[in-house]
Amino acid sequence: MTQGLVFNIQRYSIHDGPGIRTIVFLQGCPLHCPWCSNPESQGAVRPLTWVKNGVEETITHWMTVNQVLDEIEKDDVFYRTSGGGVTLSGGECLVQADFSAELLKAVHALGINTAIETTGAVPMRSVQKVLPYVDQALFDLKIMDPIRARDVIGDNVAMVKASFEAFLQADHVKVTPRIPLIPGYTTIPENLQQIVEYVQSVGVPEVHILPFHQYGSQKYKYLKRDYQLENTPLLTTEEVDTIHTLFESQGIRAVVSGLE
Numbered sequence: 001m002t003q004g005l006v007f008n009i010q011r012y013s014i015h016d017g018p019g020i021r022t023i024v025f026l027q028g029c030p031l032h033c034p035w036c037s038n039p040e041s042q043g044a045v046r047p048l049t050w051v052k053n054g055v056e057e058t059i060t061h062w063m064t065v066n067q068v069l070d071e072i073e074k075d076d077v078f079y080r081t082s083g084g085g086v087t088l089s090g091g092e093c094l095v096q097a098d099f100s101a102e103l104l105k106a107v108h109a110l111g112i113n114t115a116i117e118t119t120g121a122v123p124m125r126s127v128q129k130v131l132p133y134v135d136q137a138l139f140d141l142k143i144m145d146p147i148r149a150r151d152v153i154g155d156n157v158a159m160v161k162a163s164f165e166a167f168l169q170a171d172h173v174k175v176t177p178r179i180p181l182i183p184g185y186t187t188i189p190e191n192l193q194q195i196v197e198y199v200q201s202v203g204v205p206e207v208h209i210l211p212f213h214q215y216g217s218q219k220y221k222y223l224k225r226d227y228q229l230e231n232t233p234l235l236t237t238e239e240v241d242t243i244h245t246l247f248e249s250q251g252i253r254a255v256v257s258g259l260e
């Protein structure tokens with residue numbers, strides 16, 4: 001059976017899809033966002049350790065679909081009573097597309113709602129593998145200028161748009177664009193305007209905006225890496241309001257939400 005490299009399974013989440021959810025975090029991500037709250041997931045899919053309080057810890061575990069299902073099924077009653085389910089996250093869960101597809105298929109077969117968090121920066125064949133088994137795609141839109149996206153986070157905007165539109169075209173998938181509001185990176189007016197124009201062009205009426213936080217900053221210390229946003233201030237309420245208005249004034253509903 002296919003195995004997936006998992007670095008966390010988080011139960012009782014209420015932020016990453018409807019209802020109460022279990023989030024399965026899969027290792028590996030092609031991007032290198034400086035604000036990443038899961039820096040341990042970046043790079044190739046490979047086993048990883050970090051040093052926490054002077055002790056080396058293994059933070060990734062190879063798991064079979066059945067082993068992950070055993071964890072997921074512990075909370076079946078919560079999914080059914082809250083309208084929740086299972087969300088695959090990362091990293092970029094579509095980097096492990098074969099495992100993600102098998103797991104989503106198995107979760108679906110149990111009648112449990114499925115969601116993925118993705119940046120879409122993967123080949124179309126990876127999207128196609130999971131597409132039949134996804135109920136909701138929480139889809140990050142970050143930097144829309146192709147050159148800035150490539151230089152700052154290693155992203156491929158053409159690939160992102162192709163993936164986004166493939167999810168949109170699948171009638172059974174609810175697509176929720178999510179925009180992390182990162183000062184100096186995604187919040188510059190030109191970038192926000194490009195996002196507005198893109199979602200308008202593909203007929204998406206609503207986005208979620210996720211204000212910057214520093215939740216993952218400690219992990220950079222465990223990994224002996226610098227955290228570039230250490231001195232970046234959080235957005236003020238007024239700044240978030242201004243961005244909210246920018247979307248709403250152009251006919252796009254903007255929901256302020258929690259960050260991944």
Ligand code: SF4
Pocket residue numbers: 029030031032033035036037038039041042090091092119
């Ligand atoms: S896409 Fe997500 S997991 Fe990957 S580097 Fe960016 S923030 Fe981190």
